[in-house]
Amino acid sequence: MSDVFLSLTHISKSYAGVQALDDVSLVVKPAEIHCLVGENGSGKSTLIKIIAGVVTPDQGEIVINGKPFRRLTPMDAIREGIQVIYQDFSLFPNLTVAENIALNYELSRNARIVRWGQVRQLAEAALGKIGVRLPLDAEVESISVADKQLVAICRALVQNARLIIMDEATTALTEKEIRALFKVIHNVQQEGVAVLFVSHKLDEVLEIADKAMIIRNGKVVVDVDAANLDRNKLVYYMTGRRIEEADYDYTPQQKRPLLEVIHLSSRGNFQDVSFSLWPGEIVGVTGLLGSGRTELALSLFGVLPVDRGEIRIDGKPVHINSIQSAIEHGIGYVPEDRLTEGLFLDQSINRNIVIRTIDGLTGRGGLLSITRLKERARQWIRDLSIKTSDPELPVKSLSGGNQQRVVLAKWLASKPRILILNGPTVGVDVGSKSELHDIIKNLAREGIGILVISDDIPELLHVCNRILLMRRGRLAGMFDRRELDENKLTSLLTESTPAAPAASTTQSLSPQIG
Amino acid sequence: MSARDASYTPWAWTRSLFGDGNILRLLIACVVIFVVMSILRPDVFPTPENFLSMGSQFPEIGILALAIMITMLTGGIDLSVVSVANMSGVLAAFVIRALIPADAEAGQVALGLAAAVVVAFLTGALAGFVNGLLVAYVNLTPILATLGTMTLYTGLTVAMTRGNAVFAENRLVFIGNTNVLGFIPIPLIIFAGVVAVFALILNRTAFGVKVYMIGSNVNAARFSGINVRRVLLMTYILSGLLAAVVAIIFLGRNNSAKWDFAPSYVLQAIVVAVLAGVNPSGGSGRVTGIVLAILALQFVSTGMNMLLFTISGGQFFKEFAWGALLLTIMVANHLSEQRRLRITRRSKPET
DSSP states (O other): SSSOOOOOOOOEEEETTTTEEEEEEEEEEETEEEEEEETTTTTHHHHHHHHTTOOOOOOOEEEEETESSSSHHHHHHTTTTTEEOOOTTTTOOOOOOHHHHHHHHHHHHHSOOOHHOOOOOOOOHHHHTTTOOOOSSGGGGGHHHHHHHHHHHHHHTTTTEEEEESTTTTTOOHHHHHHHHHEEEHHHHHHHHHEEEOOOOOOOHHHHHHHEEEEEEEEEEEEGGGGGHHHHHHHHHHHOOOOOOOHHHHHHOOOOOOOEEEEEEEETTTTEEEEEEEEEEEEEEETTTTTHHHHEEEETTSSSOOOOEEEEEEEEEEOOSSSSHHHHTTTEEOOOOIIIIOOOSSSSSHHHHGGGGGGGGGGGGOOOOOOHHHHHHHHHHHHOOOOOSHHHHGGGGOOHHHHHHHHHHHHHHHHEEEEESSOOOOOOOHHHHHHHHHHHHHHHTTEEEEEEEEOOOOHHHOOOOOEEETTTTEEEEEGGGGGGOHHOOOOOOOSSSSTTHHHHHHHHHHHOOO | OGGGGGGOOOOHHHHHEEEEEEHHHHHHHHHHHHHHHHHOOOTTTTTTTHHHHHHHHHHHHHHHHHHHHHHHHOOOOOOTTTHHHHHHHHHHHHHHHOOOOOOHHHHHHHHHHHHHHEEEEEEEHHHHHHIIIIIISOOOOOOHHHHHHHHHHHHHHHHHHTTTOOOOOTTSSSHHHHHHHHEEHHHHHHHHHHHHHHHHEEEEEEEEHHHHHHHHHHHHHHHOOOHHHHHHHHHHHHHHHOOOOOHHHHHHHHHEEEEEOTTHHHHHHHHHHHHHOOTTSSSSSOOHHHHHHHHHHHHHHHHHHHHTTTTTTTTGHHHHHHHHHHHHHHHHHHHHHHHHHHHHHHSSSSO
């Protein structure tokens, strides 16, 4: 046995002319925590898929356990002990914790009879290995996101994982749960299992990594011992020289705020939030998942009920208790998850664009005018440079960036005065991202008030002129763009309580490591 | 125009005509069945008499299939259509008996029939309204809600009639017996009219587009400000109205209405809708598909009858033929869909 578990050499992969990975080499040793760091669209996911055998590289060599693989299949990868925990965990929500952990393994024996006692034992043993307790008989849909993740880790261990790949594992977790997860990862490491931890969050990387590989635009920037890294270096490596984006310079246009939110509360979601939005402003709303940022947006859009407080538009108090009423007041909302909430994937690009304004597109005899419909859609396709060969094709034929433009177009068509963008560039490639940012800035220059909900720090800094920070359902700060830089905003965003700086948490972990 | 437009072929217009290929396959099936039957039984199949006979057989199921289609487009279903038709028919027959005495003059007859039709439509709309309330506002699963109301409406009809047939005093039989210009059965004209109106509603009104959008992604529809509940309610009302149209045709054909008439039509209408390419989970399906599917099925069953009537039990072959046709078309659709997916997967970059 060599002391190298996995080695990738000179891996390249391109999709339709776009170089997703360019000459990437990676070595993972047993019981090593290796971080893979990069921004959205840097090629991280492609690399994971190659290691998992889901995607075949155009060039390069894959060696696992000393065995070279010309064409690695997902079955090969699993047999060699590679387990990927994707963001959705791929668990069975209607089965119990024990069944989720052990059933895959039990079924892979190919026996006709399931040994239920064995299932429980296996599950219990796996949970023991990572040092956590979970109710074995609870249905997985009833447990928390963090616990689901632990179930996924245990399932990987039961299947004799030698390398566990965790894709953006902390996105949906609270600070406390992240701490607990890191403990578990160290326990996994004690079992001799390597972990490839994929992230774009600097603090996490600095805290957990033995080694870190940073990739940008499909190329390896650096692959070093984590000891040689610090926050500033990481930021530099991650962002590097990139498309220079001018910050948004806001010039006050009018004397009256467009939107005023006064002591707004929604029970269980957020409390006592007050701020105002002026015409032409782009205000960022940021915070970790669970900070109440999305809930605030949903309340302004009439989806979540408001218990207390007031919303004023043009100085007049308004009641927003349904999506329809929000729309009547000129509010538009581009949802966080464009696939489930924003788009009609099977329907044509044309229909997706005009659906908001379809009631007004009538022609002779009150019937829908197909000519006007197509003309309206064509205008938006041109204005937002949506790349398509035929607007009658289903919208799912478009790339992520173009899909997002369709959702934007849908809302812009109805001429909103206030536009709420929730994660406007999630899953959009780097080039398309800055173009979307330009579109957003131009909209604001035309006098629309825009709220951008995001945890993408460079995005917030490039696009917004003011940034609101939310923490545990409360407004924790309001900053002018000019007061902030990337480091400052990052630390504001990630510090949970004043009493938990990185140093003290490392300390609390050390007994576990030793 | 960018370089990508190279993929724009001169054949693109055919998509608007044939949709996703399913319509084209149905058209081919229709033509093939027609030609084969004409070759096998040239003496009886391609004859005016047979066209007349076929044309008077399918309109009810065709209209019921449209009712199933519009609810399916939203991702739902309306199992109560036939029970609504029977209830509307019974009430219309009551009105005819009450308002038109045996020695009535032409004016009185016309007035009475108009009232009967209005009552049938009101009944259909009300029954659809109840279905719509249960689905859109109480959030019951459509299949369960309409299964419940199906039983409910049937029960009401039994109670109103004590389980007996209600006769329409020969006042509507002209619908079942008259052939306009000597060769077009009235039910066929009604069917054509309903198809035209329905196609217009689905393709050329904002409501129609919203129906498709809701079926495609109800969440996105909500976030786009579509009043989903109202559209759903309208959909089920429309389905009830179509059932009322069928009620009138039933009365015209049978001269009576009864609570247990034609229960098998529900499943047959679903077969037609599915064969037509209506996606049971919503969002896609065309009126053209319904017309072609009902024609193909009618050709098959008539043709089979003609081929096998000498054999004892030959008439039962109709069910077999329908099933076989349905499965063939569905397998063909599935295979072509898979091929299409493979192609797009190969050519599309992942993000």
